[in-house]
Amino acid sequence: MKHLVLLIALTFSTQTLADTIIVQSTTSTQNSGLYDYLLPILKKDTGVQVNIVAVGTGQAINNAMRCDGDMLLVHARSVEETFVAEGYGEYRRNLMYNDFVIIGPEADPANVAGSRDVNEVLLRIVQAGAKFASRGDDSGTHKKERSLWQAAAIDPDTGSGQWYLETGSGMGATLNTGVSLGAYVMTDRATWIAFANKQDSTILFEGKPALFNQYGVIPVNADKCPNVNREAAETFTQWLLSETGQAAIGSYQVEGKQLFFPNANDNLNSSIELK
Amino acid sequence: MNALAEAFRLIITLDADLFEILWLSIRVSLIALAISAVISLPLGTWLAITKFPGRKFCILVLNALMGMPPVVVGLLVYLLLSRSGPLGWMGLLYTPSAMIIAQAVLITPIIAALSNQVIENLHQEYRDTFYSMGVTGRRAVVAYLVDARYALTTCILAGFGRAIAEVGAVIIVGGNIDHLTRVMTTAIALETSKGNLTLALSLGTVLLVLSLLINALVIGVREYAAKRQYA
Numbered sequence: 294m295k296h297l298v299l300l301i302a303l304t305f306s307t308q309t310l311a312d313t314i315i316v317q318s319t320t321s322t323q324n325s326g327l328y329d330y331l332l333p334i335l336k337k338d339t340g341v342q343v344n345i346v347a348v349g350t351g352q353a354i355n356n357a358m359r360c361d362g363d364m365l366l367v368h369a370r371s372v373e374e375t376f377v378a379e380g381y382g383e384y385r386r387n388l389m390y391n392d393f394v395i396i397g398p399e400a401d402p403a404n405v406a407g408s409r410d411v412n413e414v415l416l417r418i419v420q421a422g423a424k425f426a427s428r429g430d431d432s433g434t435h436k437k438e439r440s441l442w443q444a445a446a447i448d449p450d451t452g453s454g455q456w457y458l459e460t461g462s463g464m465g466a467t468l469n470t471g472v473s474l475g476a477y478v479m480t481d482r483a484t485w486i487a488f489a490n491k492q493d494s495t496i497l498f499e500g501k502p503a504l505f506n507q508y509g510v511i512p513v514n515a516d517k518c519p520n521v522n523r524e525a526a527e528t529f530t531q532w533l534l535s536e537t538g539q540a541a542i543g544s545y546q547v548e549g550k551q552l553f554f555p556n557a558n559d560n561l562n563s564s565i566e567l568k
Numbered sequence: 569m570n571a572l573a574e575a576f577r578l579i580i581t582l583d584a585d586l587f588e589i590l591w592l593s594i595r596v597s598l599i600a601l602a603i604s605a606v607i608s609l610p611l612g613t614w615l616a617i618t619k620f621p622g623r624k625f626c627i628l629v630l631n632a633l634m635g636m637p638p639v640v641v642g643l644l645v646y647l648l649l650s651r652s653g654p655l656g657w658m659g660l661l662y663t664p665s666a667m668i669i670a671q672a673v674l675i676t677p678i679i680a681a682l683s684n685q686v687i688e689n690l691h692q693e694y695r696d697t698f699y700s701m702g703v704t705g706r707r708a709v710v711a712y713l714v715d716a717r718y719a720l721t722t723c724i725l726a727g728f729g730r731a732i733a734e735v736g737a738v739i740i741v742g743g744n745i746d747h748l749t750r751v752m753t754t755a756i757a758l759e760t761s762k763g764n765l766t767l768a769l770s771l772g773t774v775l776l777v778l779s780l781l782i783n784a785l786v787i788g789v790r791e792y793a794a795k796r797q798y799a
Contacts, residue, residue, distance in 0.1 A: 315662055315743075315745075320761070323758075324758075324761060324762050328746075329746075344662065344743070344745040344746075344748055345745060345746065346662060346743035346744070346745060347744070356650075359650045359651060359652040359653075360650070360651035360652050360656070361650050361651050361652075361661055361662070462761075463761050464761070465760070465761025465762055465763060466760070466761050468763065469760065469761070469763065487762065488762065488763040489762060489763035489764045489765075490763030490764075490765055491763070518651060520651050520656075520659070
């Protein structure tokens with residue numbers, strides 16, 4: 294059996310290449326096509342080959358804690374900071390931001406479009422007895438959504454399975470579910486713009502500071518995980534944070550719209566003005 | 569209908585990405601099948617013709633394992649191959665090798681249990697003959713496998729079908745990495761999550777056609793060989 298495993302290992306030993314790294318990533322950056330745009334530019338600039346494993350932020354961080362990745366690119370700041378504080382990450386930097394939006398059927402049965410703030414949006418959804426599809430998967434988006442319910446002093450779990458639908462899936466899968474059921478969904482703007490199955494759903498609420506979405510980048514700590522390709526991970530991180538990388542992020546567009554806004558220079562502020 | 573047209577377009581334009589993914593799917597599943605067959609066919613046969621206490625229980629376990637969810641297999645193989653797992657030093661996680669291991673683990677009980685049933689039926693018929701000829705142990709296992717080879721192709725095809733159609737395990741241990749571990753099923757899952765339902769369905773159609781071709785090929789060869797033998 295051991296020989297067999299070794300044989301397979303030799304047949305496909307692709308991972309030992311010097312300039313190859315694995316990035317544990319959130320799904321929105323992949324589903325929106327950002328990596329397909331960025332990675333060829335990176336490859337040309339630095340020669341680093343990046344392999345993306347796109348899972349939810351929660352799973353990405355757990356995988357990185359088991360040393361199954363050289364870098365993290367996720368969006369849940371407090372968890373990221375804990376990750377670094379516990380020694381799993383070398384450091385954390387702001388990379389870029391965009392925002393979350395609330396989408397729902399055009400008819401807007403809960404009339405959320407006229408709300409003053411996010412609290413009111415959630416309250417109106419509950420009062421109208423409308424459906425809300427949640428990720429329910431401990432991802433960055435899910436954590437954000439839970440924090441908004443908490444801020445609105447509503448416990449959606451009491452309606453779990455009735456009007457509060459926790460799909461336990463990625464953003465795209467949750468959008469497929471939400472759109473089909475005519476439910477409201479909180480999604481990051483990038484995934485929504487690139488999403489191809491919108492049917493009659495549309496953005497109903499947006500542009501409030503509470504919906505800010507910060508992405509961070511963390512090289513995994515080589516002291517904790519000796520297998521980490523420290524050099525290549527550092528190269529990729531610094532490229533992303535460099536003027537070239539930041540400009541590349543800013544120039545990525547889908548249907549004429551910019552999806553991610555680079556902000557590597559801003560490592561203090563987390564309440565940037567939204568358009 | 570759009571999906572069928574899209575599937576047709578992908579095939580006739582020899583879409584490079586599609587063929588890369590398709591080829592990886594075939595390669596991974598065939599190697600997994602080969603590894604699994606080497607283990608499962610003798611195992612199933614041996615269990616069918618050997619008497620020992622606990623044999624019935626072994627067969628029961630084997631049958632139960634046929635229903636093992638791929639995602640559980642994926643998780644077990646992931647924990648095994650993870651850098652912090654017992655085989656982490658091999659660096660196999662997120663490679664096609666990891667997907668091969670997961671698929672082999674998944675289909676071994678299926679082929680073993682199905683072949684066990686085939687051989688057991690045959691054993692009723694041959695037991696006395698083999699016994700009187702003194703064919704036992706390893707020689708008996710080989711003799712049964714050779715004799716039942718046509719019936720066993722169905723078992724093998726069942727295993728292959730499960731392997732190539734499986735998504736839950738390979739997405740965990742392979743990571744669905746573009747140009748490295750993306751296979752047909754994980755590509756379908758990704759396109760579905762992007763909302764590209766037509767493209768996802770057309771990829772599904774291509775996979776189905778592939779499965780049809782492979783089954784036709786194997787059954788064709790079997791029919792041909794069987795005819796020649798008894799002609």
